[in-house]
Amino acid sequence: MNIQRGEGEYRYKKVEQEISTHIEAGDLVPGDKLPSLRQMSTNLKVSISTVSHAYEELEKRGLIESRPRSGYYVRSEFRKIPTPSAKIAQNLEPHTVTKSKLIQTALETVGNKNLLPLGVVCPSSELLPTKQLAKIMCATIRENPEISVNYEPIAGNLQLRRQIAFRSVDCGSNITADDLIITTGAMEALYISLRTLTRPGDLVLIQAPTYYCFLQLVESLGLRAIEIPSCPEDGINPEDIGSAATTFDIKACILSPNFNNPDGGLTPDAAKKEIVEILAKKNIPLVEDDVYGDLFFGETRPRTFKSYDQDGGVLLCSSFSKTIAPGYRIGWLSPGRFKDKAMEVKATTNVSCASPTQMAVARYLREAHFDRHLKRLRSAMKDQMGKMRTEIAMSFPDGTKVTDPKGGSVLWVELPSNIDGVELFFKAREEGIGIVPGAVFSTRDAFSNYIRLSSGALWSDKIQNGVRRLGELAME
Numbered sequence: 006m007n008i009q010r011g012e013g014e015y016r017y018k019k020v021e022q023e024i025s026t027h028i029e030a031g032d033l034v035p036g037d038k039l040p041s042l043r044q045m046s047t048n049l050k051v052s053i054s055t056v057s058h059a060y061e062e063l064e065k066r067g068l069i070e071s072r073p074r075s076g077y078y079v080r081s082e083f084r085k086i087p088t089p090s091a092k093i094a095q096n097l098e099p100h101t102v103t104k105s106k107l108i109q110t111a112l113e114t115v116g117n118k119n120l121l122p123l124g125v126v127c128p129s130s131e132l133l134p135t136k137q138l139a140k141i142m143c144a145t146i147r148e149n150p151e152i153s154v155n156y157e158p159i160a161g162n163l164q165l166r167r168q169i170a171f172r173s174v175d176c177g178s179n180i181t182a183d184d185l186i187i188t189t190g191a192m193e194a195l196y197i198s199l200r201t202l203t204r205p206g207d208l209v210l211i212q213a214p215t216y217y218c219f220l221q222l223v224e225s226l227g228l229r230a231i232e233i234p235s236c237p238e239d240g241i242n243p244e245d246i247g248s249a250a251t252t253f254d255i256k257a258c259i260l261s262p263n264f265n266n267p268d269g270g271l272t273p274d275a276a277k278k279e280i281v282e283i284l285a286k287k288n289i290p291l292v293e294d295d296v297y298g299d300l301f302f303g304e305t306r307p308r309t310f311k312s313y314d315q316d317g318g319v320l321l322c323s324s325f326s327k328t329i330a331p332g333y334r335i336g337w338l339s340p341g342r343f344k345d346k347a348m349e350v351k352a353t354t355n356v357s358c359a360s361p362t363q364m365a366v367a368r369y370l371r372e373a374h375f376d377r378h379l380k381r382l383r384s385a386m387k388d389q390m391g392k393m394r395t396e397i398a399m400s401f402p403d404g405t406k407v408t409d410p411k412g413g414s415v416l417w418v419e420l421p422s423n424i425d426g427v428e429l430f431f432k433a434r435e436e437g438i439g440i441v442p443g444a445v446f447s448t449r450d451a452f453s454n455y456i457r458l459s460s461g462a463l464w465s466d467k468i469q470n471g472v473r474r475l476g477e478l479a480m481e
Contacts, residue, residue, distance in 0.1 A: 016051050020059035028068055028079055039077040066392050067399045086398035089406045089419040091236035092451045097249055099208055099229040100448035107445050108217045114439040121471040122462045124439035126415055127331050129463040132385050134378050142365040153361045159352050161187025165367035169337055177312030186338045186351055187358050191296050194322035194338035198292040199226055201346045207256040210249055212241055214446035216266045219259055230448050235265055237408040240272030243279040250287045257290045263307045264297035267446050267457035268417040269410025274308045281313040295323045301412040302387045317342030333362040386414050390460040396469055400476030414461045420454045424479055432478050438471050
């Protein structure tokens with residue numbers, strides 16, 4: 006084992022992560038004795054107190070146990086939990102979305118302070134730059150009172166668009182401020198995109214599972230959906246795209262290649278390039294949702310479909326709702342060659358977005374706060390997700406599987422086949438626990454024994470006990 010201190014991270018977390026990785030990989034099996042505090046301190050070149058703190062955290066998580074006058078051991082009850090595999094579509098055929106009632110019930114958890122937030126994909130306010138944003142907002146309004154109460158241009162605040170364009174270099178895109186439209190969150194960007202590209206009755210291609218609000222949007226616009234499988238490990242297969250594009254008259258695709266909600270799938274960059282090329286040859290526009298792209302756990306940010314776009318056929322949608330401030334509702338759309346029509350739809354939707362929040366986020370980005378914040382947020386998300394996976398392994402029924410994403414903030418849990426995710430959703434809600442049933446993530450009945458959990462909440466005894474109780478309900 007070798008520990009290198011990460012900037013801004015506590016050493017004990019690095020020790021904890023290193024040991025938990027070895028346990029989950031099977032290098033340390035139940036019953037194995039861990040090195041003593043002194044030995045681990047020497048091996049990792051950290052203090053004994055650092056190792057002690059890491060062991061205490063691992064014991065809280067249930068991975069290890071202390072035995073009087075003997076030391077620390079991997080818990081005998083610990084079990085490595087497998088990951089779900091992709092659901093292979095038996096037949097490619099159009100489906101009308103008919104799950105609006107169940108989706109609406111699931112959406113009732115948003116903003117509900119009485120429910121444990123395991124169903125809402127939103128970072129805890131403690132992980133967001135709340136005080137810093139409040140100061141910036143106050144200063145912005147105080148210094149620009151008249152501008153803040155007036156309309157921004159339909160395309161949005163110019164300074165904000167410039168900052169977003171500047172940051173697009175990180176994901177390989179070459180977007181300018183003139184290419185962008187500011188929207189009220191990513192959902193408005195998706196709505197504008199589909200209104201621009203489709204008419205009622207048209208076919209759109211989606212991955213399954215996919216974010217249930219996409220399905221709700223497809224249903225409200227009178228569209229029909231063709232589903233291709235999404236893999237928790239490798240995202241979207243270009244062969245599936247090619248097969249569907251050849252078989253059906255598809256008017257648009259809606260895909261999320263970077264940490265897809267709910268299965269966390271990450272499509273390799275080479276596959277993204279191939280998919281863009283396949284659709285360009287068929288002249289099929291691609292609507293890309295990239296709201297989780299900045300929440301990567303690796304060394305580099307994954308690229309977007311947009312970065313491979315040569316003819317303006319990719320419409321990139323994203324937002325700051327998962328990284329800075331969900332309540333500010335700042336999203337954006339880069340509509341490519343469809344900008345004129347997209348601007349027309351935007352103008353007839355809400356004219357322009359709120360001025361103060363656009364101005365404040367523009368200033369926040371301009372003052373270079375975002376990258377430092379993202380480092381802390383990504384570290385916290387990775388840590389929380391690891392702890393939640395461990396608790397699921399300890400508390401859920403035998404046969405449970407859970408994804409191990411390389412980014413994002415959701416876990417896709419496959420329960421034993423005899424457990425109904427919708428029934429568990431209602432039972433959990435009665436006990437004050439918010440989750441989302443897998444059934445709402447597909448037009449088909451392919452995920453009835455799945456649930457989605459959010460790992461955005463700051464890990465605490467309350468969250469841990471909630472996950473543990475959810476496992477007990479699944480057992481029942």
